[in-house]
Amino acid sequence: xxxxxxxAQAYARISTHVxxxxxxxxxxxxxVRLERRDTGGWNQLAQGHTDDDGRLRxxxxxxxxxxxxxxxxxxVEPYLGGGAFFPEITVAFQVRDPDRHHHVPLLLSPYxxxxxxxx
Numbered sequence: 001x002x003x004x005x006x007x008a009q010a011y012a013r014i015s016t017h018v019x020x021x022x023x024x025x026x027x028x029x030x031x032v033r034l035e036r037r038d039t040g041g042w043n044q045l046a047q048g049h050t051d052d053d054g055r056l057r058x059x060x061x062x063x064x065x066x067x068x069x070x071x072x073x074x075x076v077e078p079y080l081g082g083g084a085f086f087p088e089i090t091v092a093f094q095v096r097d098p099d100r101h102h103h104v105p106l107l108l109s110p111y112x113x114x115x116x117x118x119x
Contacts, residue, residue, distance in 0.1 A: 068095060104116075
């Protein structure tokens with residue numbers, strides 16, 4: 001499917017991918033929220049759920065995406081179950097170049113997680 005002209009510019013260049021390392025498969029349906037730090041605290045920019053491949057892309061409006069502090073909040077308890085050790089995972093990061101693609105994946109297991117700046 002092709003996108004309308006200019007559609008790519010309507011979204012910020014940020015994506016995430018949640019992988020369940022215990023099951024060896026993508027984590028579908030994980031609720032994720034993106035917030036930006038402003039002078040008054042944290043403000044929500046976008047939210048969504050990972051797709052069947054565990055990905056969220058083209059979900060953050062370009063308007064308001066700028067250099068500064070951000071955090072992704074992954075609500076993993078519904079995915080992992082009620083006994084999850086980490087019911088939510090917050091990953092805070094700095095955007096210095098908003099034109100650069102920021103891919104922030106989460107490798108998830110019942111008792112731990114890992115993240116990094118991907119490409």
